[in-house]
Amino acid sequence: MKNIPVKLVGSALLALFLGAARAADTVKVGVLHSLSGTMAISETSLKDVLLFTFDEINKSGGVKVGGKPHMIEPVIVDPASNWPLFAEKAEQLLVKDQVSVVFGCWTSVSRKSVLPVFERNNGLLFYPVQYEGEELSKNIFYTAEAVNQQAIPAVDYMLGEGKKKFYLLGSDYVYPRTTNKILKQYLKSKGIPDADIEEIYTPFGHTDYQTIVASIKTFSGGGKACVISTLNGDTNVPFFKEFANAGLTSENCPVVSFSISEDEFRGLPAKALAGHLGCWTYFMSIKSPENAKFVADFQKWLQAPKVTGVDYTVTGVDPKGRVTCSPMNLSRIGVYLWKAAVEKAGSFDVDKVRPAIVGQKFKGPAGEVVMQANHHLVNTAFIGETLPTGQFKIIKTIKKVAGEPFSAKFLGAN
C-alpha cells in the first residue's frame, strides 16, 4: 500500500507535464448552443457537428499558425434556451476562458442578446441559422442564409410555377414577421396585389389550426395559391394534419416551409409533409463527393464520438440514423473559414483574423462558398421537395446567390 501514493504523484506529475506540453499548442474555441430547454432539440445537433469538425481538423494537423500546429480545444457552455443567459455565457467565454472564436446561437433573439457582448469585448462569432437579416456587426460572421438566399428564391420558384396568391403563415416572433414584411414588399414589386396576399401568425405551441386551414381552403379556392410557412417547431404537426384532413395537397396548394430541415423530421410525421417544399443552401441528398464524405464521416464519428482522443457523449438523440441539415453544414463551414483565415493571418488575434475571413473560399458539400465583405456568404440555394423518408429531392438549384442582409438593397435592385 505504501508505494501507491508515489505512483499517484508520479502519474499526476506526468499528466501535468503532458498537459502543459499540450496546452502550449492548443487554441480555445467556444461552443455556445443550448443543450437544455426548448431549443436543445435543434441546437445539440449543431454542438455535435462542431465537435466533429474540430476533431476532423485536429486529426489532419490542427490549425497551423507560424508553422506550428494548434489543436482545437472546445469550451462548451449551456445557455439553456434562456436568452439573457446567452449573454452571460458569451461574456464568460470571451473574458474568463479567453476563447479565440465562438460558434453558436440559433434563434435571432439569442443572437441579439449576445451581440453587444461580442462588440464590447471584440470577440468573434459565427452564426449558422437562416435569419431575417437587417443586421450587420463587425464581430459576427453570418454563414446563415439571409432572406434573399432562402425566402426570395422560394417565392421566385412559386411565381415561376404560376402561383398568383400567397398565404404567409408564421409563428409569432421576429424572424417570421420580418421575413414576411420583406416578402410582401417583394411580391408587390412582382405585381401581386395586396388582396392576393394573406399574412397570419399563430402563437408558439398553437394546436388549433381549424380556422386557419378553413381560411386557406377558401383562399386557395380559385386556384394558383400557395402557402409560405415560417411556422416553427412542433406546431407544424397539427397544422399539416389539419391541412391534409381538409383535402389540401401539395398539388392544389403547396406549402414551402423555411423552418423545416432534415433534422426537424425527427419529430414530424414526414408522410404528412410529402410533396411540400423546402428551400435551403444545403440538403443531405446533395450528390457530391464532399457531401458523401461529410455524411459518412459524421455518422461514423457519432458511433464513438471523441475530440482529439477525449471521449464525449452525444446526449438526448439516438446516434443511429442521424441526419445532416443546412444549419449543421453552415456551422461546419464557419469553422473551416475561420481556420483558413487564422492560417492566412498567422495569428489568432481577432483584429487580424477578421479582414482575413473576407474573401475566404471553402469547397463545401453543397459547392463552393465565398465570404463577402458584408460578412455573408455567396452560396447556392436549393429548392427541394419533401419525400416520405424525411429527405428532400432537389428540384431546382440557384447558383451563386450573394447573401445580402439589408432588404432595402435587394428589393431596390428589382
Added chain:
Amino acid sequence: MQVPRAPRFLAGLFLRVALALAPVIAGLGDDAARAKLVGAVLSEDAAEQVAVVRDLVSVDDPVVLRSLAAWRLGNLYVWSPPDGGAGQPFLLEGATDAEGKSAAIRVADGSPLRDAAGTPVRVVVADLSVADTSSKVRRAIKVVLDLRAVGDPDPAVRRDAIVKLGQEQEPDYLPHFERRLPLEADPGIRRSLAEAIAFTRLGGTDPAVRIQAVRTLAELRSINSLGYLRKLRGQVSPVAEPELRRAVESALVVLEDYVWWGTLFGTAFRGFSLAAVLLVASLGLAITFGLMGVINMAHGELIMVGAYTAYVVQNLFRSSFGGSVAVQDAYFLAALPASFVTAALVGLVLERGIIRFLYRRPLESMLATWGVSLVLQQLFRHVFGAANVQVGSPRWLSGSWVISDVLLAYNRIFVIGFAFAIVGLTWLLMTRTSLGLQIRAVMQNRAMASALGVRTERVNMLTFAFGSGLAGMAGACLSQIGNVGPGLGQNYVVDCFMIVVLGGVGSLPGTVSASLGVGVTDQILQPWLGAVMGKISVLAAIILFLQWRPAGLFASRGRGLEG
C-alpha cells in the same frame, strides 16, 4: 446533360421530321410517340420541348405516360454511351435490390437498357445524370397529365385534375371536359365538370355564353368562382354590358349568401370541436380538482401518460401484427381503454402514495403534485427521448366529410362524439351507481358519510383513479389532434384549470358549459382578430367574468370549497 454534337443534330433532324408528321402521328404506332419524346428529352430548346409534350396528350402508350410523369419529377435519366453515341433516356423499374440497384427501362422502346455486351444494366440512382427540365416544360407536362387524369379511374384524381384545369380558363380544354361529362357517373365530379365548363366559358368573349356561364356558376353554388366574379364585377361596365353586369351581381348575391351560411356552420362546428377538445381534456380535472378539491398540477402529465400509452399500444400492435393498414385502423380502439387503465393506475399510486396524506393541506398537495408532474416529464423524456413521438391516425380518423362546402374533419367529429360519450358515462356513474352515490356523499360531507358506513378512503382512491383515467383517455384522443411529447401536459394544464374554474369548481354541467363558451367564442373571434389576439381576448373575457362571478358559471358547494 452532355450530348455529343452530331447525335444532337440527328435527334433534332429526326424531331423536325416527326413534327412535320404531327397531324398524322395520333394514328401512327406508339413507337413514333416514344421517339418524339426521346427527341424532346435530348433537345435543349425549351419551346420545342413544350410543343412536343403538348402533342403527346392523345397518346395512350404506358411508357410515354410514365416517362412524362418521371421527367417532371426529375426521375428520368439519360445514359450517354461511352462510345459517344446518342444519349438514351431511361426510367427506373420497380424496387431497388439489396445493393440499392434497379433495372433501367429505355424510353425509346420500353426494353431494358443494355451495355455493350448486351446484358441488361442495373444502376444506382446516385450515379445517374437526370434529364434536364425547366419550369415551362414541367408545367406543360403537368397540363398533359392533368388532361389525361380527367379520365382517370380514381375519382379523387379526376376531381383534382378537373378543378385545376377549370381554373386555367383555357378554351382548349373544353372538349376534354365535354367528352367526359356524359361518361361521368359520380355526381360530385359531374358538378365539378359543370363548374369547370362554366368557368372556362366565362373566360371567353361571347356575351351570351358568358351570361349563361355566370348563371350556371350561381346555380352550382361555385365558391371557387367567387374571387373571379368579384373581380369581374369591377371590370364589366354597367353601361356597355348591362346584362352581364346584372347577371354577375345577382350571382354574387346568391354566392355570398351561400358562403355566409357556410361560414356560420363552419364556425359553429369548429367551435363545438374546440369545445369538445377542452372538455375532454378537463373532465378528469373536473373530478379530481372540482369534486375532490385536490389542486392536481399533475393532471397534464396524466393526459401525457394516456397519449404515450396510445403510442406504446400502436407499437405493440405493429410489432405483433405487422404494419398493415388494418392494424393501424384497429390499434386505436385498443388504445383508448388501455390509456384509461394505465392513467388510472398511475392516479391510484399517486393517490395512495402522496395525495391521501395531504387532503387537508391543499397548498402542500399543489406543490407535491407539481413535483410529481416534473418527475413524470423527466421520466418520459428519459424513456422515450426529448423529441415528440409519432402516433399514427387510423384511416377512419383521417380526411373529412364535406357537406355543402363545409368541412367536417373526421377526427374532429370523433372528438365531439367522444366528449358526449364520456360526459354521458360520467353522469351515469355519478347518478345511477352506488359508487356515484358514495362519491357524492363523501364530497358533500365526509364525516357524515363516514359515520353512515361509507369507506371514505376507498371512495377517495377510486374517484381519483377515475378522474386520472379520464385524463388518460383524453390523452389518447388528443394524440389524434396535436403533438405527443414530454411537454404535452403543460400545453393543456392551464386551459384545463381555466375551464374548471370558469365553470364553477365542483360542477360537471359548469365544466361542459365553460368548454362550450370558451371554444365557440374563440372560434368566432379568431377570423376577425387572428389566433394571437383571439386567444388574448378570450383570456381577458374570462378574467372579467371571474371578477364578476368569482365562483364561476355554476357555483356549487363541494368539499373543496368548505375550507
